[in-house]
Every structure is written in C-alpha cells, then in structure tokens.
Amino acid sequence: MSVGKRGALFVFEGCDRCGKTTQSRLLAEFLKSKGIPTLSMNFPERESSTGQVINSYLTNSNDLPDEVIHLMFSANRWEYMNKIRKELLAGTTLIVDRYSYSGVAYTAAKGLDFDWCYAPERGLIKPDAVFYLKTASDNLLSRGKYGEERYEKLEFQQKVAEVFNRICEQESSYWHQIDANQSVAEIHTQISGIAEKLQQQVDGQPLNKL
Ligand code: T5A
Numbered sequence: 515m516s517v518g519k520r521g522a523l524f525v526f527e528g529c530d531r532c533g534k535t536t537q538s539r540l541l542a543e544f545l546k547s548k549g550i551p552t553l554s555m556n557f558p559e560r561e562s563s564t565g566q567v568i569n570s571y572l573t574n575s576n577d578l579p580d581e582v583i584h585l586m587f588s589a590n591r592w593e594y595m596n597k598i599r600k601e602l603l604a605g606t607t608l609i610v611d612r613y614s615y616s617g618v619a620y621t622a623a624k625g626l627d628f629d630w631c632y633a634p635e636r637g638l639i640k641p642d643a644v645f646y647l648k649t650a651s652d653n654l655l656s657r658g659k660y661g662e663e664r665y666e667k668l669e670f671q672q673k674v675a676e677v678f679n680r681i682c683e684q685e686s687s688y689w690h691q692i693d694a695n696q697s698v699a700e701i702h703t704q705i706s707g708i709a710e711k712l713q714q715q716v717d718g719q720p721l722n723k724l
C-alpha cells in the first residue's frame with residue numbers, strides 16, 4: 515500500500531513521573547509552531563468502555579486477574595487503532611503518552627511471560643519513534659511522593675524500568691533513550707531535534723505494524 519503525505523507516530527514511554535506528560539505537551543506545541551498538524555493522545559484512554567474499567571482498576575476500586583487487566587489495556591489501544599490510522603494517513607502527526615510498551619512493561623514486571631505480554635500488541639501500528647525517558651526510579655521520588663494509584667510504588671517501578679530497558683535494547687532502531695534527569699528544557703531540545711528530523715522522513719513511508 516503506497517501512501518502520500520502522512521503524519522508521524524511519536525510515542526513517549528517511561529516509568530511513572532518520568533516527565534512524559536510534560537514532554538508530550540511541549541513537543542506538540544513545538545510541532546504546531548512549525549505548522550505541522552498535530553494531535554495528542556494518551557493511553558490508557560480512560561473515557562472509552564474499556565478505559566472506565568481500567569480507571570477503576572488503577573484507582574484500586576476494582577480488582578481483576580493480571581491477565582484480564584493486561585488484555586483490557588491492549589483492547590483499549592485496539593479501540594483507537596482506526597482513528598490513529600485515519601489521522602496518520604490524513605497527514606496528522608500523533609504524539610502518544612504511553613503505548614504497547616507500557617502494556618508489556620507493567621505486566622511483565624508482575625512476573626508474567628514477556629512474549630505472552632507482547633502477543634496482543636502485535637498488529638498495532640508501529641511508532642516512528644519512541645522517546646524513552648530513562649532514570650533510576652529513586653530519582654523520581656524527589657518529584658513528590660508517588661500518588662495513590664496501584665503501580666506507584668518504588669519497588670514495582672524498578673521492575674518496570676528493567677523491562678523498559680530490555681525493550682529499549684531490543685527495539686533500538688527506533689527507540690531513543692533520553693536522560694530524564696536533565697532539565698525540562700534540555701530534554702525538550704533533544705527530543706524536538708529528533709522529532710523534527712524524523713517528521714521530514716515519514717512522507718511516503720507505509721505504516722508498519724508491531
Ligand atoms: N499502564 C499503562 C499499564 O499498566 N498498562 C498499559 O498498557 C498502560 C498504557 C497510568 C498507569 O497505567 C499503567 C502505567 C501507569 O502506572 P498514566 O495515566 O499515563 O498511567 O499516568 P502516568 O503516566 O503515570 O502519569 P505520570 O504521573 O507518570 O506522569 P508523567 O506523565 O510521566 O510525568 P509528568 O510530566 O506529569 O511529570 C511528573 C512531575 O515531575 C515534574 C512535573 O512538573 C510533575 O510534577 N517534572 C520534572 N521535574 C524535574 N525535572 C524534569 N525534567 C521534570 N519533568 C517533569
């Protein structure tokens with residue numbers, strides 16, 4: 515399938531508090547200021563039918579088997595795949611705060627099999643770049659106490675980070691490891707430089723699948 519002008523799919527990943535939301539917003543503003551049509555999204559998307567179940571799980575108001583919530587997170591992404599494809603092919607660049615890799619990292623950190631965790635993500639649209647905001651988890655404690663949500667505990671975050679590191683090595687062709695300890699401005703400068711360059715390269719390139 516040949517495509518004309520299409521948008522880029524940029525994803526932010528990392529542990530809780532690493533600065534994804536801050537950097538997603540800055541990158542979106544930057545690209546818009548360059549005249550590039552840009553849309554921001556985040557996963558989990560808590561508004562949809564699966565999103566409401568996920569939200570009550572994360573806020574500890576309902577319990578589900580690990581396998582079930584894993585598949586819910588994945589289904590939540592599948593719910594938005596047609597929209598994502600449509601936007602990209604219409605020339606809109608998407609900036610997505612968390613994606614399949616969070617799905618894999620948070621469930622594998624519980625001890626479930628890595629390949630099993632990846633399986634339901636296969637077939638989703640592959641990002642053009644993943645910006646991995648990396649830092650030792652205890653550095654993030656200085657950003658205020660973790661909140662009340664289910665996964666916001668240091669020991670668990672350290673396990674999550676190990677899985678992210680593994681994925682980063684495995685997917686090194688399009689993962690960009692960024693030192694999350696730098697200032698907000700330094701991180702933004704680094705990411706916007708990479709994104710601007712890649713943005714010019716995606717034209718005419720087909721969408722790939724995970
Ligand atoms: N999850 C998610 C799964 O288990 N499976 C899945 O498939 C998916 C998609 C919800 C949870 O769901 C899990 C992972 C999560 O535990 P969420 O709704 O995306 O995920 O919520 P979070 O991503 O956890 O939001 P965070 O609280 O982690 O924050 P961000 O977006 O990483 O960080 P941000 O930008 O809000 O910054 C946090 C704080 O640090 C400061 C900011 O001002 C803010 O106070 N800050 C910095 N301070 C110093 N230096 C910097 N460079 C800074 N950058 C930001």
Ligand code: NA
Pocket residue numbers: 530531663666
């Ligand atoms: Na959080």
